[in-house]
Amino acid sequence: xxxxxxxxxxxxxxxxxxxxxxxxxxxxxxxxxxxxxxxxxxxxxxxxxxxxxxxxxxxxxxxxxxxxxxxxxxxxxxxxxxxxxxxxxxxxxxxxxxxxxxxxxxxxxxxxxxxxxxxxxxxxxxxxxxxxxxxxxxxxxxxxxxxxxxxxxxxxxxxxxxxxxxxxxxxxxxxxxxxxxxxxxxxxxxxxxxxxxxxxxxxxxxxxxxxxxxxxxxxxxxxxxxxxxxxxxxxxxxxxxxxxxxxxxxxxxxxxxxxxxxxxxxxxxxxxxxxxxxxxxxxxxxxxxxxxxxxxxxxxxxxxxx
Amino acid sequence: xxxxxxxxxxxxxxxxxxxxxxxxxxxxxxxxxxxxxxxxxxxxxxxxxxxxxxxxxxxxxxxxxxxxxxxxxxxxxxxxxxxxxxxxxxxxxxxxxxxxxxxxxxxxxxxxxxxxxxxxxxxxxxxxxxxxxxxxxxxxxxxxxxxxxxxxxxxxxxxxxxxxxxxxxxxxxxxxxxxxxxxxxxxxxxxxxxxxxxxxxxxxxxxxxxxxxxxxxxxxxxxxxxxxxxxxxxxxxxxxxxxxxxxxxxxxxxxxxxxxxxxxxxxxxxxxxxxxxxxxxxxxxxxxxxxxxxxxxxxxxxxxxxxxxxxxxxxxxxxxxxxxxxxxxxxxxxxxxxxxxxxxxxxxxxxxxxxxxxxxxxxxxxxxxxxxxxxxxxxxxxxxxxxxxxxxxxxxxxxxxxxxxxxxxxxxxxxxxxxxxxxxxxxxxxxxxxxxxxxxxxxxxxxxxxxxxxxxxxxxxxxxxxxxxxxxxxxxxxxxxxxxxxxxxxxxxxxxxxxxxxxxxxxxxxxxxxxxxxxxxxxxxxxxxxxxxxxxxxxxxxxxxxxxxxxxxx
Numbered sequence: 131x132x133x134x135x136x137x138x139x140x141x142x143x144x145x146x147x148x149x150x151x152x153x154x155x156x157x158x159x160x161x162x163x164x165x166x167x168x169x170x171x172x173x174x175x176x177x178x179x180x181x182x183x184x185x186x187x188x189x190x191x192x193x194x195x196x197x198x199x200x201x202x203x204x205x206x207x208x209x210x211x212x213x214x215x216x217x218x219x220x221x222x223x224x225x226x227x228x229x230x231x232x233x234x235x236x237x238x239x240x241x242x243x244x245x246x247x248x249x250x251x252x253x254x255x256x257x258x259x260x261x262x263x264x265x266x267x268x269x270x271x272x273x274x275x276x277x278x279x280x281x282x283x284x285x286x287x288x289x290x291x292x293x294x295x296x297x298x299x300x301x302x303x304x305x306x307x308x309x310x311x312x313x314x315x316x317x318x319x320x321x322x323x324x325x326x327x328x329x330x331x332x333x334x335x336x337x338x339x340x341x342x343x344x345x346x347x348x349x350x351x352x353x354x355x356x357x358x359x360x361x362x363x364x365x366x367x368x369x370x371x372x373x374x375x376x377x378x379x380x381x382x383x384x385x386x387x388x389x390x391x392x393x394x395x396x397x398x399x400x401x402x403x404x405x406x407x408x409x410x411x412x413x414x415x416x417x418x419x420x421x422x423x424x425x426x427x428x429x430x431x432x433x434x435x436x
Numbered sequence: 437x438x439x440x441x442x443x444x445x446x447x448x449x450x451x452x453x454x455x456x457x458x459x460x461x462x463x464x465x466x467x468x469x470x471x472x473x474x475x476x477x478x479x480x481x482x483x484x485x486x487x488x489x490x491x492x493x494x495x496x497x498x499x500x501x502x503x504x505x506x507x508x509x510x511x512x513x514x515x516x517x518x519x520x521x522x523x524x525x526x527x528x529x530x531x532x533x534x535x536x537x538x539x540x541x542x543x544x545x546x547x548x549x550x551x552x553x554x555x556x557x558x559x560x561x562x563x564x565x566x567x568x569x570x571x572x573x574x575x576x577x578x579x580x581x582x583x584x585x586x587x588x589x590x591x592x593x594x595x596x597x598x599x600x601x602x603x604x605x606x607x608x609x610x611x612x613x614x615x616x617x618x619x620x621x622x623x624x625x626x627x628x629x630x631x632x633x634x635x636x637x638x639x640x641x642x643x644x645x646x647x648x649x650x651x652x653x654x655x656x657x658x659x660x661x662x663x664x665x666x667x668x669x670x671x672x673x674x675x676x677x678x679x680x681x682x683x684x685x686x687x688x689x690x691x692x693x694x695x696x697x698x699x700x701x702x703x704x705x706x707x708x709x710x711x712x713x714x715x716x717x718x719x720x721x722x723x724x725x726x727x728x729x730x731x732x733x734x735x736x737x738x739x740x741x742x743x744x745x746x747x748x749x750x751x752x753x754x755x756x757x758x759x760x761x762x763x764x765x766x767x768x769x770x771x772x773x774x775x776x777x778x779x780x781x782x783x784x785x786x787x788x789x790x791x792x793x794x795x796x797x798x799x800x801x802x803x804x805x806x807x808x809x810x811x812x813x814x815x816x817x818x819x820x821x822x823x824x825x826x827x828x829x830x831x832x833x834x835x836x837x838x839x840x841x842x843x844x845x846x847x848x849x850x851x852x853x854x855x856x857x858x859x860x861x862x863x864x865x866x867x868x869x870x871x872x873x874x875x876x877x878x879x880x881x882x883x884x885x886x887x888x889x890x891x892x893x894x895x896x897x898x899x900x901x902x903x904x905x906x907x908x909x910x911x912x913x914x915x916x917x918x919x920x921x922x923x924x925x926x927x928x929x930x931x932x933x934x935x936x937x938x939x940x941x942x943x944x945x946x947x948x949x950x951x952x953x954x955x956x957x958x959x960x961x962x963x964x965x966x967x968x969x970x971x972x973x974x975x976x977x978x979x980x981x982x983x984x985x986x987x988x989x990x
Contacts, residue, residue: 178571178575179548179551179552179571179575180551180571180574180575180576180577181575202933261740261742264739264740264742264743265742265743268735268739268743269675269733269735270675288733288734288735288738290738291734291735291737291738291943375740378684378737378738378740379684379685379737379738379939379940379942379943380734380737380738380943380947382939382940383940394932394936395929395932395933395936397545398544398932399567399922399923399924399928399929399932400544400548400567400568400571400923400924401924401929404924
């Protein structure tokens with residue numbers, strides 16, 4: 131044990147140039163993730179920004195009781211989970227497929243071009259991308275023209291007015307925008323696989339499918355596991371900007387996610403304590419989900435974060 | 437081996453996540469973290485400065501260069517200071533250079549952030565209805581203007597107008613902000629200029645070709661829509677959207693529609709629950725019928741601002757519940773387009789069963805936005821002097837008309853915009869505002885009493901709508917505007933829940949499959965409203981109204 135410890139210190143010292151690169155990240159995390167945690171205390175107060183923090187009265191669990199008794203809160207939980215589940219089940223594998231397919235392309239130039247094009251939409255802000263989506267889904271939009279051209283529907287449908295489409299709209303727009311970007315991490319993992327493995331497999335007579343499955347997929351399995359665990363832990367989160375752009379009065383029933391609920395019921399009226407209380411509760415549940423997903427992954431695949 | 441690979445991927449994943457979140461952070465927070473510029477050369481008043489004279493504008497005492505930051509709480513505000521002729525002229529004259537800041541998103545959130553970080557700009561202009569205004573006042577973030585005026589510039593009292601100062605006076609006797617576009621009922625009665633915006637608009641050529649149908653009764657409304665559907669689903673090559681309501685449910689289909697129906701705000705001294713008025717419900721049912729028959733679509737409840745803009749610019753709406761000043765740029769453009777008759781005209785819209793004409797909101801004492809001086813400023817004396825200069829007739833003229841001889845001339849003793857400016861006003865308003873910065877470019881302390889006398893005659897396509905609105909304005913109803921509780925008090929939260937629920941219920945009402953369903957949905961809304969605490973909201977409205985009446989009587 132002791133041996134190991136000194137070995138660690140030694141190698142840390144030896145790599146100090148490399149190790150120091152992480153310092154800005156740690157400082158950033160400390161300032162933006164750890165210090166704000168102290169402010170969770172306002173979730174138990176009637177905090178007013180006009181006064182110093184500790185002068186606000188403590189109200190115990192008042193805010194927690196309030197949102198737990200609010201049917202709209204539970205509706206927003208349902209919507210968030212629904213949208214996350216769709217994204218997790220149908221959306222999570224897509225970047226993996228994409229990365230695998232891309233990996234099979236032999237022409238480097240073509241591969242690079244496809245990759246670049248595919249992650250470009252990531253850099254378009256949701257405010258703009260959402261606007262584009264709304265136009266596509268509108269009366270004269272691409273979607274209606276396509277469906278009517280194919281004879282699937284007879285007259286225009288306002289896709290964005292029907293709550294039942296909303297979850298799928300968020301799913302498709304998310305896939306459209308983020309697939310290329312999310313694939314980067316898998317592509318990076320694939321690039322790290324030792325080519326000798328492929329060569330050996332080829333000598334042993336493995337065909338391309340077998341190589342893809344037995345070498346590529348197995349090699350990136352830990353990466354997949356980590357991202358999956360993190361995705362499960364993030365199930366109570368949603369893409370606020372996306373939903374904010376796409377929601378309207380007609381689809382609100384299915385669109386109001388937990389984030390939007392916090393915005394509508396908390397921030398709009400300047401109720402910082404209430405918003406903090408909801409967020410605090412959400413973080414606790416997210417932590418529980420993280421442990422759960424981690425445990426399951428450890429049991430099922432042997433890969434886990436901790 | 438496996439463990440190792442695991443570690444590697446963890447590191448990689450975390451590194452990537454870190455990079456991504458960092459990037460996201462710098463992307464969105466960029467604007468908010470920008471420190472407000474601090475003026476570099478501080479100009480403390482010289483020790484031996486003369487005692488302020490209430491008859492003389494105090495800005496003349498000190499015209500050394502100074503920079504003040506000015507927050508304008510409107511994310512869409514497109515102008516800057518220092519490039520246009522009017523702003524250069526004002527800076528030259530007073531020495532005050534302005535650095536304009538606008539919020540990147542919601543003004544309320546932006547100013548709240550600045551409040552918590554203690555980095556408020558020198559001067560703040562915010563919508564008078566915003567929560568943050570109250571917080572700024574109550575949290576002592578801004579100077580009491582009367583105190584500043586006593587100390588540095590008593591001339592302020594002369595120009596700020598006693599009425600408005602009184603209107604915004606708080607319980608502690610201080611006034612923290614001055615409004616723009618504030619109208620007193622007396623003034624409106626005197627001049628006939630009511631600042632009423634609400635109109636019911638139809639596309640002129642289509643309306644006339646349809647034989648100017650009567651849209652004021654449910655029957656007429658429905659049969660006009662039927663005619664539109666049968667004969668004009670496309671008109672002059674464009675698909676037509678039958679109906680639009682501005683501000684969606686909470687405004688266009690509620691308060692605004694109620695005003696068109698002349699539904700009273702008050703009955704026997706008690707605030708009236710307008711949403712339950714039989715005439716209003718009858719019209720909502722008319723909309724439901726129209727939807728059931730496929731005569732209107734729900735696009736007006738769904739479309740984003742850009743989609744609405746696109747349809748408006750192409751005159752694709754047949755009728756609109758819409759403020760006419762929102763059409764100020766579009767209507768002349770349509771009138772100059774290939775279809776010169778495709779612009780919009782105001783006509784009588786939905787009316788109540790007695791056929792009363794509409795009772796539209798006029799301008800009111802609250803005005804539009806209020807301007808304050810923050811305690812973070814290093815130059816309170818320059819700020820108050822600059823503010824009182826802007827509020828004075830001289831300042832109003834300098835900003836509204838620009839520089840004499842360059843943008844305006846004295847004609848028969850009356851300042852008059854040069855013809856080329858008037859020309860720009862109707863043809864290239866963008867150039868007018870960018871290069872000259874006159875007229876409505878810098879509206880932060882615009883006082884309609886002063887500047888309206890200098891306005892050139894409006895183009896006929898605008899004047900028709902304005903006159904129509906003025907004629908139907910209910911001058912004494914300004915007092916009923918915005919009675920609802922705001923902020924984070926219990927009653928305000930109750931009201932937020934109720935109004936947000938109404939936004940969801942209204943579309944359900946319009947798309948209800950039959951009248952029985954409509955009634956059921958409406959009933960359950962009323963029940964939910966009560967359970968959210970509607971009685972407290974009513975009490976609040978009543979109390980607020982009583983306070984306003986007392987102030988008005990003063």
